[in-house]
Amino acid sequence: MQTPILSMRGITKTFPGVKALQDVNLDVNRGEVHAICGENGAGKSTLMKVLSGVYPHSSFEGEILFEGEPCHFSNITDSEKRGIVIIHQELALSPYLSIAENIYLGNEQASRGWVDWQKTNLEASKLLARVGLSENPATPIQHITVGKQQLVEIAKALSKQVKLLILDEPTAALNDEDSGHLLDLILHLKGQGVTSIIISHKLNEIRRVADAVTIIRDGKTIETLRLEHGISQERIIRGMVGRDLESLYPDRDPQIGEEVLRIEDWSVQHPQDSTRMVVQNATITVRKGEVVGLAGLMGAGRTELAMSVFGRTYGHATSGRVLKNGREINTTTVPHAIENGLAYATEDRKHYGLNLIEDIQRNVSMAGLRKLVKRGWVDRNQETLVAEGYRKSMNIKAPSVAAVVGKLSGGNQQKVVLSKWMFSDPEVLILDEPTRGIDVGAKYEIYSIIATLAAQGKAIIVISSELPELLGICDRIYTLAAGRVTGEVPIEQATQETLMHYMTQEKE
Amino acid sequence: MSALRESLGFLANRLRQVGIFVALILIVLLLQGLTDGILLQPQNVTNLVVQNSYILILAIGMVMVIIAGHIDLSVGSIAGFIGAVAGVMIVHWGWSWWVAIPACLLVGALVGAWQGYWIAYVGIPAFIVTLAGMLIFRGLTLITLKNQQITPFPDELRALGGGFLPDISGGTSVLEWLTVILGVGATAAFLVQEVRQRRIRLKFNLENEPPAWFFTKIGFSALLMLVMTFLLASYRGTPIVLVVLAVLVVGYSAVMANSVFGRHIYALGGNLHAAELSGVKTRGVTFRLFVNMGVLSALAGLIFTARLNSAQPAGGTGFELDAIAAAFIGGAAVQGGIGTVAGAMIGGLIMGVLNNGMSILGLGTDYQQLIKGMVLLLAVAFDIFNKNRSGAGGVGKWFTFRRRTSPSADSRPVAEEKEPVAAAK
Known part of the structure; x- marks a missing residue:
C-alpha cells in the first residue's frame, strides 16, 4: 500500500514578480485519498495545474514522478493519457448536450468519423452505474441537478481510464446530501483502486475521507499528516493559517435594540411555474444590532426570500409587506430598496456581486456612486480615498485599490462586496452565504466584520448552509422548509439537532 | 537604483498599453515616407480631419454602445436617413439651418428611442434590432428621397461639412x-x-x-x-467640424469617466447582473445609450450631407462598419466593459490615415480593403494576446480622459499581478 503513485519534488513556479510555489513536495500513495488544504491563494490550484499540464513542463522547476516515471507534460491531453484527470470547481459541461455526449466530449465514440450512438449511450450508462447515477444518458445536462452533474464529471473521468483523480473543491456547490453521496463515491472508487487528490475547505469532509492531508501555505508545503499518525482539525487549521485560532468565531456582546425590519406575510411564486410557491406566508423580523440567521436545506427558499424582498429580483406575483421602523417601505426595485436602507450581498459574487474586470475602487463605489457626485460629476479622488479606507479597515489584500477585482482571492473579493454595501450605508444587510468558497482565516475576518457591523447598530440577516456558522455568529435563527418559516430559535436554545429538526419539518 | 528600475518597469508596462498610439504614429511616419511627404502637408492634414470627422463622431457613440456590451449596425442607415430628412426640411420645405439642425437631431433621438425601446424594454438583442434598423432606415431613406438625390444645400449648412x-x-x-x-x-x-x-x-x-x-x-x-x-x-x-469633434471628444470622455451615466455604462458591460443588483437602472441606461447613439448618428449624417452638398439614397452606407472597427482597434472589448472614447478616436484615425495615405499612393480599393481588414484583425489579436498574458484592460485604457485625476489611477497594475494577489503575500 505504501508505494507512491505520484511524487512531486521541489516544485517551484514563478510568475513575474511572484513566487507562487516554492520548493513544494507532495507524495501521494497508490489507492489513497489525499487531501490538500490551504488558504485561497496558497498555491493549491497552481500546484494542481502544474501536475495536470496546464502549465507546461518547461515553465516550472522540479520534477514529477508518476508511477515511478518522470513526466514532461506540455498540456492536459498529455496528463490525461497517463490517467491523471482534474475536475475543476466550475464544472466543464455543456448544458444543452446530453449526459452521454458530455461524457465523451472530445473523446467521441466514433467509427470512421461518424458517432456510434449506440455504443456512446451504452458505455455511458455503464459509467453512470459505476458512479451510482440512475439517469437516462440521453438527458440534457441542464435538466439534472448540480450534484448529479458533478457525478457526470466523475463518470467522464472514469471514461478516460483515470488512475489519479483530482477534485478541486468538489462539494462547494453541493448540499449536504449530495456532498455525502459524492464522498461515498470517492471512497467507493478508492476501493476500485483509483487514487484521489481532493482540494477542500471543509475540514469535516477531509476527516471523513482523507488518508492523508498535505497543508500548503504561501506556496510552500507545511506538512503532510497521515491517518495512522492522526489528523486533527486544530492541527490542520493551525497549519493553514500559521497561528492558533482560539475560536472560529469572534466574541460578541450583542446590544440589541428596537425592531428595524419586518417582512410580513411574504409569498413568492416561482417565476416560470405559477403553481409553485417558493416562499409562503413568511414573516421574519430583525432588530437593531441583531444578527439573524436563515437556515434551511437546498430549495427551502432562503435566497429566493431575500432576493424577492430586495427589489423583486426573484420570483413572480410577490405579495406581503416590508416594514422598516414600523412604516411600510417600497422595495419593488433595487434602487428603491437601496434608498430605503436595504443591502443584499449575493451568494454568487462572481456572477451577481462584482464587476470582475474593474478595479476595487469602482466596485466599492458601485452601489453608492451618487454619494460621490459633486456638481454633477463623480469625484474620483474621493472615490479612491473611500476605497482606500475600506482596503485598510477590511484588510483587503491587494497592492492598491486600482487592482482588478477578478484577480483577488475569494475572501478578498467578498470583502470588496461587503465594502460596496457598507458604503451604501444600509440599515439592514442581508448576507447570502457570506463565507462560501472562502478559507478559514478569511472566514474569521468576515465574521469579525459582521460582528463590528452589528455593534454599529446595523440589523443583519445571514443566510448560510453551514449550521455551525449560524450557531457561531447569530443571535436568533429562523428555519425555513419548502418556503415556509418552520421555526424561530433563540441562540441559547439552538443546536444543530434542533435546527435540523425544524429544517426538515415540512408543514402541510 | 531601484527607483530607476521601478520607473523603467512602469514604462515598459505603459508602452504596451499605449501600443495602439505608437502604431498610429508609426503608420503616419511610414506613409509620410512612402508619399514623399504629401501625407503631412497642411492641406492634406486638413482633408484628413474633415474626411474622417463623421466616422469619428459615430465611433464616439459606438464605443459607448460596445462598452455596454451591445452593438449598433444601423448607424450608417440612420445617418443616411437624417441626410434625407435634412434635404426635405431645408431644400424642399425651405426651413432655415438653425431650425433644421435641431429638428434633425431630434429625429435622430426619436430613431434612437425606437431602437432603444426594443432593446432595453422588450429585451431583443441589439444585434437583431439594429440589423432590422439598418434595413428599416435605409428603406425610409429611399422613401424620403423618392430614390433621387436632393441638392444643393445653403452655404450655412455646407459650412458644417467643409467650412x-x-x-x-x-x-x-x-x-x-x-x-x-x-x-x-x-x-x-x-x-x-x-x-x-x-x-x-x-x-x-x-x-x-x-x-x-x-x-x-x-x-x-x-x-x-x-x-x-x-x-x-x-x-x-x-475646420468647423474639428471644433465640433473636439467638444464632443472632451465632453464624452468626461461623461464616460466621471459621470454616473458613464460609470453605469461600464458597469453594465462588465457584469450586467451585478450592476442590476447594485441598483443600476440597467434598462434606463441602455435606452438612453441608444437615444444618444441616434443623436450622434444624426449629427454625422448632417455633416456628411453638408460636405457632399447633397442628400443621397446610398448616403452613409458602410459607416457602421468603420465605426465598429474604430472602436475595436481602439481597444474596446468584444464582451463589453472595456474601452475609451480616446481609444476609439485613435482607432478611427488609424483607419482614416490608412485610407488617405493609400489613396495618395494610388492603391486601388481592392488593396485598401485588404490592408484595412488585416489591420483590424491584427489590432484585436494584439489586444487579446495582451489580455491573455496579463488579464488587464484594453490598449485604449491609458487614454482615459480624466477631469480631476491623472491617468495613473486608471492604469491597471499589470506587471505585478499575474496571479491572485494573495499569492504574493
Whole structure:
C-alpha cells in the first residue's frame, strides 16, 4: 500500500514578480485519498495545474514522478493519457448536450468519423452505474441537478481510464446530501483502486475521507499528516493559517435594540411555474444590532426570500409587506430598496456581486456612486480615498485599490462586496452565504466584520448552509422548509439537532 | 537604483498599453515616407480631419454602445436617413439651418428611442434590432428621397461639412492666427490641467505615475497638439467640424469617466447582473445609450450631407462598419466593459490615415480593403494576446480622459499581478 503513485519534488513556479510555489513536495500513495488544504491563494490550484499540464513542463522547476516515471507534460491531453484527470470547481459541461455526449466530449465514440450512438449511450450508462447515477444518458445536462452533474464529471473521468483523480473543491456547490453521496463515491472508487487528490475547505469532509492531508501555505508545503499518525482539525487549521485560532468565531456582546425590519406575510411564486410557491406566508423580523440567521436545506427558499424582498429580483406575483421602523417601505426595485436602507450581498459574487474586470475602487463605489457626485460629476479622488479606507479597515489584500477585482482571492473579493454595501450605508444587510468558497482565516475576518457591523447598530440577516456558522455568529435563527418559516430559535436554545429538526419539518 | 528600475518597469508596462498610439504614429511616419511627404502637408492634414470627422463622431457613440456590451449596425442607415430628412426640411420645405439642425437631431433621438425601446424594454438583442434598423432606415431613406438625390444645400449648412473658422488676419498672414491662438490655448489648458491634477493627487497621497513618465507623456502630447496647430494654421485654419469633434471628444470622455451615466455604462458591460443588483437602472441606461447613439448618428449624417452638398439614397452606407472597427482597434472589448472614447478616436484615425495615405499612393480599393481588414484583425489579436498574458484592460485604457485625476489611477497594475494577489503575500 505504501508505494507512491505520484511524487512531486521541489516544485517551484514563478510568475513575474511572484513566487507562487516554492520548493513544494507532495507524495501521494497508490489507492489513497489525499487531501490538500490551504488558504485561497496558497498555491493549491497552481500546484494542481502544474501536475495536470496546464502549465507546461518547461515553465516550472522540479520534477514529477508518476508511477515511478518522470513526466514532461506540455498540456492536459498529455496528463490525461497517463490517467491523471482534474475536475475543476466550475464544472466543464455543456448544458444543452446530453449526459452521454458530455461524457465523451472530445473523446467521441466514433467509427470512421461518424458517432456510434449506440455504443456512446451504452458505455455511458455503464459509467453512470459505476458512479451510482440512475439517469437516462440521453438527458440534457441542464435538466439534472448540480450534484448529479458533478457525478457526470466523475463518470467522464472514469471514461478516460483515470488512475489519479483530482477534485478541486468538489462539494462547494453541493448540499449536504449530495456532498455525502459524492464522498461515498470517492471512497467507493478508492476501493476500485483509483487514487484521489481532493482540494477542500471543509475540514469535516477531509476527516471523513482523507488518508492523508498535505497543508500548503504561501506556496510552500507545511506538512503532510497521515491517518495512522492522526489528523486533527486544530492541527490542520493551525497549519493553514500559521497561528492558533482560539475560536472560529469572534466574541460578541450583542446590544440589541428596537425592531428595524419586518417582512410580513411574504409569498413568492416561482417565476416560470405559477403553481409553485417558493416562499409562503413568511414573516421574519430583525432588530437593531441583531444578527439573524436563515437556515434551511437546498430549495427551502432562503435566497429566493431575500432576493424577492430586495427589489423583486426573484420570483413572480410577490405579495406581503416590508416594514422598516414600523412604516411600510417600497422595495419593488433595487434602487428603491437601496434608498430605503436595504443591502443584499449575493451568494454568487462572481456572477451577481462584482464587476470582475474593474478595479476595487469602482466596485466599492458601485452601489453608492451618487454619494460621490459633486456638481454633477463623480469625484474620483474621493472615490479612491473611500476605497482606500475600506482596503485598510477590511484588510483587503491587494497592492492598491486600482487592482482588478477578478484577480483577488475569494475572501478578498467578498470583502470588496461587503465594502460596496457598507458604503451604501444600509440599515439592514442581508448576507447570502457570506463565507462560501472562502478559507478559514478569511472566514474569521468576515465574521469579525459582521460582528463590528452589528455593534454599529446595523440589523443583519445571514443566510448560510453551514449550521455551525449560524450557531457561531447569530443571535436568533429562523428555519425555513419548502418556503415556509418552520421555526424561530433563540441562540441559547439552538443546536444543530434542533435546527435540523425544524429544517426538515415540512408543514402541510 | 531601484527607483530607476521601478520607473523603467512602469514604462515598459505603459508602452504596451499605449501600443495602439505608437502604431498610429508609426503608420503616419511610414506613409509620410512612402508619399514623399504629401501625407503631412497642411492641406492634406486638413482633408484628413474633415474626411474622417463623421466616422469619428459615430465611433464616439459606438464605443459607448460596445462598452455596454451591445452593438449598433444601423448607424450608417440612420445617418443616411437624417441626410434625407435634412434635404426635405431645408431644400424642399425651405426651413432655415438653425431650425433644421435641431429638428434633425431630434429625429435622430426619436430613431434612437425606437431602437432603444426594443432593446432595453422588450429585451431583443441589439444585434437583431439594429440589423432590422439598418434595413428599416435605409428603406425610409429611399422613401424620403423618392430614390433621387436632393441638392444643393445653403452655404450655412455646407459650412458644417467643409467650412473654417473665420481668418482674423484677413488672409494676409502666413499663419492663420485664430487657429494659433486656439491651438496654443488648448495646449496650455491641457498642461495646466494635467499638472494641477497631479498636484491634487500628490496632496491626497494617492497613487501617481513616476515623474519621468508623466513629463514625457504630457510633453509629447503638447508637442503633437502644437504641430497639429501649426499644420492647420498654415493652410486655411480650423475646420468647423474639428471644433465640433473636439467638444464632443472632451465632453464624452468626461461623461464616460466621471459621470454616473458613464460609470453605469461600464458597469453594465462588465457584469450586467451585478450592476442590476447594485441598483443600476440597467434598462434606463441602455435606452438612453441608444437615444444618444441616434443623436450622434444624426449629427454625422448632417455633416456628411453638408460636405457632399447633397442628400443621397446610398448616403452613409458602410459607416457602421468603420465605426465598429474604430472602436475595436481602439481597444474596446468584444464582451463589453472595456474601452475609451480616446481609444476609439485613435482607432478611427488609424483607419482614416490608412485610407488617405493609400489613396495618395494610388492603391486601388481592392488593396485598401485588404490592408484595412488585416489591420483590424491584427489590432484585436494584439489586444487579446495582451489580455491573455496579463488579464488587464484594453490598449485604449491609458487614454482615459480624466477631469480631476491623472491617468495613473486608471492604469491597471499589470506587471505585478499575474496571479491572485494573495499569492504574493
